[in-house]
Amino acid sequence: MPVSPDGGARFAKVLADLYGDAAQHLIALVADRLAAGITDPGWAERKLSDVLRLRRDAQRFVTRLADQVDASLYELLAEAYSAGVLAAGGPGVTEAQAGIVATNRGAVQAYAAELAGTVQTTHTRILRTAEDVYRRVIADVAGQVVTGVQTRREAAARAVSRFAQQGVTGYVDAKGRNWSIDTYAEMATRTTAGQAHLQGGIDRYQQQGRYLVVISDAPEECSLCRPWERTVLSLTGREPTPGEVEGHRYGGTLAQARAAGLFHPQCRHSMAGFIPGLTRPAGRPTAEPEGDALRQRQRALERAVRESKRRVAAAEPFGDTAQLARDRALLRKRQAALREFVAEHDRKADVSRRRVNLVSR
Template identity: 40%
Template sequence: MRGVDPEAAYRTMKTLTSVWEVASERMLGVVARRLARGVTEPGWAESKSREVLLVRAELQAVVARYLADGMEAEAQAALDAAYGIGERVAEQLGEVAATTNPDRVTALVTRFVGQLQGTVVPVIRAHEDVYQRAIQDSESLMATGTIVRREAVAQAVADLVQAGEERFVDRSGRRWHLDAYVRMAGRTAAAQSAVEGQLDGLVARGRDLVVISDSPRECRKCQPWEGKLLSITGGTAIGSEVDGHRVAGTVEEAREGGLWHPNCTHRADVFTPGFTRVPVARENPEGYREQQRLRKYERELRDLKRGLSAVEELGDTQVGRAYRREIRAHTARLAAYAEATGQLRRRERERPVG
């Protein structure tokens, strides 16, 4: 019996993560609109420099409007639903059992909410920095005497967005756009909750063994576990043979070894002696590389659209027209690549707000 598809569980989080994606877009808009006001008036730079606290207040207002109330309850509901998806997979065995394990879901909720709350201060600070840097950089461009202020500000904003200066740094030191980080965290939490629901359901029905599916897009972290027989509880001796197949380890060991990392696509299929066919693991490093390159093209396209949205606040500019040309070219390149490689094109991943 096929295990729960981790990717399918993400739909339970879409409403919640979409709110954060909108907030991410609004924050860059706050910066761009504030820079655009009075851009043709004398003393623009001095005036904008005095408005830093106003920009901070507007950014905080975005956070308060979109992210403040009800987040924990919404996360709880979403991950409860994901857990239920996993439970329903176990229910296909046809045996009645009580499987709900609220402690597991609560722990995932706490971690997810903590991840998102931890982004608020650094992401506000990053957008403040973009605002201040744009003032300074546009003044430097103006000093050349070859560009009008509107174009100078648009170019400064574009350069900063292109460099990812509005990204924040997470605890591991990695730089993230808020929307990408939220998608990753939401997808991971939902997948983990769904898998937990399935595994708890299997244990409640007296099942202890699962076999990890073969994924066409495995990475080095999870590839060693493909086609391996695992004990959910550790109750089945490691190294023992069941129906001619060796028990390679526990689910917890596999998880600690990298299985079900963010965006992992592997299932834990139910193992029934005499019925389950254990898949032969087939390495496909090229498929993984192709997928990662497509993700790179998607990120680049999102960055271009994010930059265009910001510079459009300054009206019709050469920078904006250049963005549109580049977006058309990049979209065509991405589409051609997806068709040539057979990789699934997900258009929602090509937009800053999905």
């Protein structure tokens, strides 16, 4: 069975769901606190005096989140590594004989420590976001109501919906782009779990005495990986003889290919053990840039649906406001667009971790 960084995708969903739920909980925490007593006199003053209580609640939540992450990371990455060993296969390695899978504990611990350090950098931002948004909504609502623009309930629903639209930012990259905490956690986990999965396969191949692998021809590939499709690569740096790779294209070492972009995050390519004289030659690599464009478009549509679901959930605590009606209408529109896209291009959608109520309560 081929070994691929895409083998880390199912493990990434575990952490993405955890952080997605965390973002939803944080939005609900802020919205519920702001909605309580919103029509009462002196609402803004009371809410500002509650900032310390909100901070304590958010801190307790983040502490629980950190404990959950710590408890799951090593097991998750050990499973990804072992799955790579199993995928590489060979005599004596089967699902039924899990004891034969020799997990490299040191490597897995290093991957877990790296990933923990990455995702937990978002926790400080989570705390700061909760308090900043809480204060900002109070100020916005007070200002708008004083000028008679809209009711306090409407103003709060609008402000919190705007917060949900932006999401809980966990990371800002070098280009200034904001990454929501669930998207960032998924990206980081998918990358690290994919590396652990690949390492498990590499270790197993070398344990079997193999030093060559061949790269797959994946559908919907990107321009970084396309040059490496159906290419034979060396795991160790040892050069094969012309006779060993006869009929195949030799491209150098796996390390060189990865440095050039192969097996980047979300890469769909895989590698399989190459056996001189037995692995059959492949034809010319096929390009499918249209498929990659479709995949990127689908992801954008799915992100839009998830954003709308956050906005609906954020606006609901304030009752049947005009903002909630707008958010529900936008969600229906985005869901319809995604359904049409999936049906038109015969694809499968994966959007959601949480159902939301689309009718007035």
